[in-house]
Amino acid sequence: MEILRGIAVGPGIAIGEAVVLDAEDFRIPCRSVARAAVEQEREKFQQAVEGSIGELERQTQWLLGNLGREAANVFAWHIGVLKDAKLQQGILRHIQEKAYSAAYATSTVMREYQRRFLQMSDPLLVERIRDVRDIERRLLRNILGDTREDLAHLTKPAVLIAHDLTPTQTAQLADTLVTGVALDVGGATSHTAILLHSWGRPSVIGLNDVSTRLSGGDTVIIDAVNQLVIANPDETTLNEYRRQESNYTRLAAELDTLRDLPSITRDGESVHLLSNVEFPHEARTSLAKGAEGVGLFRTEFLFLQPSGFPSEEDQYRAYLETVRAMQGRPVTIRTFDLGADKYTQEKRYEHERNPMLGLRSIRYSLANVGMFKTQLRAILRAAVEGEVRLMFPLLMSLMEFRQAKMTLHDAMEDLEEAGIPYRRELPVGIMLETPAAAIQVKEFCREVDFISIGTNDLLQYLVAVDRGNEEVSRFYDPSHPALLRTLADVMSACTKAGRDCSLCGEMAGSPLYALFLLGIGLRSFSMAPANIPEIKKLIRLATVAQARRVARRALTFETERQVTSYLREETRKLLPEDPI
Ligand code: PEP
Numbered sequence: 001m002e003i004l005r006g007i008a009v010g011p012g013i014a015i016g017e018a019v020v021l022d023a024e025d026f027r028i029p030c031r032s033v034a035r036a037a038v039e040q041e042r043e044k045f046q047q048a049v050e051g052s053i054g055e056l057e058r059q060t061q062w063l064l065g066n067l068g069r070e071a072a073n074v075f076a077w078h079i080g081v082l083k084d085a086k087l088q089q090g091i092l093r094h095i096q097e098k099a100y101s102a103a104y105a106t107s108t109v110m111r112e113y114q115r116r117f118l119q120m121s122d123p124l125l126v127e128r129i130r131d132v133r134d135i136e137r138r139l140l141r142n143i144l145g146d147t148r149e150d151l152a153h154l155t156k157p158a159v160l161i162a163h164d165l166t167p168t169q170t171a172q173l174a175d176t177l178v179t180g181v182a183l184d185v186g187g188a189t190s191h192t193a194i195l196l197h198s199w200g201r202p203s204v205i206g207l208n209d210v211s212t213r214l215s216g217g218d219t220v221i222i223d224a225v226n227q228l229v230i231a232n233p234d235e236t237t238l239n240e241y242r243r244q245e246s247n248y249t250r251l252a253a254e255l256d257t258l259r260d261l262p263s264i265t266r267d268g269e270s271v272h273l274l275s276n277v278e279f280p281h282e283a284r285t286s287l288a289k290g291a292e293g294v295g296l297f298r299t300e301f302l303f304l305q306p307s308g309f310p311s312e313e314d315q316y317r318a319y320l321e322t323v324r325a326m327q328g329r330p331v332t333i334r335t336f337d338l339g340a341d342k343y344t345q346e347k348r349y350e351h352e353r354n355p356m357l358g359l360r361s362i363r364y365s366l367a368n369v370g371m372f373k374t375q376l377r378a379i380l381r382a383a384v385e386g387e388v389r390l391m392f393p394l395l396m397s398l399m400e401f402r403q404a405k406m407t408l409h410d411a412m413e414d415l416e417e418a419g420i421p422y423r424r425e426l427p428v429g430i431m432l433e434t435p436a437a438a439i440q441v442k443e444f445c446r447e448v449d450f451i452s453i454g455t456n457d458l459l460q461y462l463v464a465v466d467r468g469n470e471e472v473s474r475f476y477d478p479s480h481p482a483l484l485r486t487l488a489d490v491m492s493a494c495t496k497a498g499r500d501c502s503l504c505g506e507m508a509g510s511p512l513y514a515l516f517l518l519g520i521g522l523r524s525f526s527m528a529p530a531n532i533p534e535i536k537k538l539i540r541l542a543t544v545a546q547a548r549r550v551a552r553r554a555l556t557f558e559t560e561r562q563v564t565s566y567l568r569e570e571t572r573k574l575l576p577e578d579p580i
């Protein structure tokens with residue numbers, strides 16, 4: 001049994017067989033074989049070694065003839081590893097003694113081998129890990145044939161283990177039998193994490209080397225409550241987790257019964273609970289979880305599809321579908337927030353030097369006015385059919401806001417000239433996500449119709465910690481007193497100015513911060529649909545007076561640790577049964 005600690009991004013517990021996805025998507029169909037088949041598996045492995053060596057020798061000959069000795073030497077090391085008697089014996093022993101299938105034994109031993117290289121301090125040796133992966137894949141191909149499977153073809157539920165997933169792969173999980181995910185990389189609010197969160201199943205990320213520690217077929221527990229991944233658990237652990245899993249399912253079912261109850265505090269204050277969505281189909285999930293509207297539609301995900309760039313018509317259809325699905329409830333559409341960790345298919349490989357501080361969000365839109373205007377036209381057209389609000393991301397100056405509004409007027413003129421119906425009067429707001437905008441909140445309040453606080457970015461820029469980098473994720477803590485104070489100041493400025501203010505960062509969906517946010521005056525929370533029931537439960541148990549007291553006290557602490565332990569204690573008084 002092996003226990004790994006990471007960052008939890010989805011709720012609950014998943015138990016299942018691992019599917020390890022590497023760049024070539026090999027999937028190991030079974031972990032062990034019947035005793036009678038052991039000899040056959042040993043032979044399969046030996047043939048795979050011979051086959052792999054044969055391939056490499058042929059490639060070496062070709063390289064020698066065509067590109068010279070230096071190029072031909074590339075595979076000498078691969079051949080050496082494959083001929084290594086100790087390695088072969090190790091794999092054969094696993095097959096013999098544990099009745100592992102040839103593929104599973106190969107993958108287990110080769111991953112152990114990769115891990116040894118990962119731990120080396122010499123960067124040249126760390127580079128060798130790629131070679132080892134290459135050898136593993138070659139062997140697997142020789143054992144399994146070309147039967148690679150993508151996730152869409154899973155025939156039974158499984159837990160997915162991977163180094164990383166692209167937003168596109170993550171978005172497709174909903175159509176598969178995957179029940180939980182564990183990844184090597186990622187921070188709590190990276191965009192892959194956000195999509196995993198919307199998917200609503202247990203995921204733990206930032207685990208560093210989980211994809212080399214586990215092999216396809218291993219039994220694995222994803223414990224998103226305690227941020228753990230447990231590989232090959234012993235019987236006692238497995239039974240305990242099975243019990244917790246069914247408890248969790250029961251709690252989730254209880255929460256769903258709150259769907260149609262009003263979100264109102266014990267002392268009668270209404271609180272709006274809205275959803276964050278990335279794709280139109282999530283509007284239906286939002287309603288199922290009791291959302292009163294969409295507080296954040298992250299439209300850039302429409303731009304990240306492998307099918308390429310969406311036309312004005314594609315976008316119009318997507319916005320319209322969302323607006324219609326919400327049946328008259330408000331829908332806040334954010335213009336695309338590309339750049340940083342979200343690249344279009346064409347720009348996927350041209351990363352900037354410092355992308356979080358680079359050409360992202362509104363800057364990217366203003367630098368690509370044609371694309372920006374196309375999107376604005378599509379939004380203006382869809383807005384005819386519902387209560388749409390428009391919002392621009394990551395503003396750092398009023399000049400940007402004015403420029404964006406000018407582009408909006410240009411888009412309106414285009415539609416006017418073409419005689420296409422559109423909505424002229426729609427509220428236009430900003431996401432407050434930079435310290436600069438927080439400091440200038442009063443000035444922004446004079447020009448915008450509403451503000452939505454994006455704490456995922458605001459925190460990363462306040463504390464100078466990349467939100468997607470697992471190496472520094474321990475410093476990325478929403479309990480930081482500087483963030484709490486900034487939020488209290490922004491709320492108070494908006495209240496004074498009479499500006500509508502909501503919060504749509506991940507914090508809004510975390511029960512730990514609900515009392516604090518309520519206490520500083522927030523009345524509009526936007527979050528992943530899966531979080532709505534629990535936040536509603538908490539709101540219905542709280543009073544505004546109590547929340548104000550909690551917020552006042554939370555603002556007196558000097559460190560994140562004090563804040564967290566205080567908020568946890570206060571939240572547990574209301575939700576003693578829930579994992580906080
Ligand atoms: C945020 O930054 O808090 C936010 C909601 O936007 P995103 O996570 O899409 O950057």
Ligand code: MG
Nearest residue numbers: 433454456457
């Ligand atoms: Mg943001």
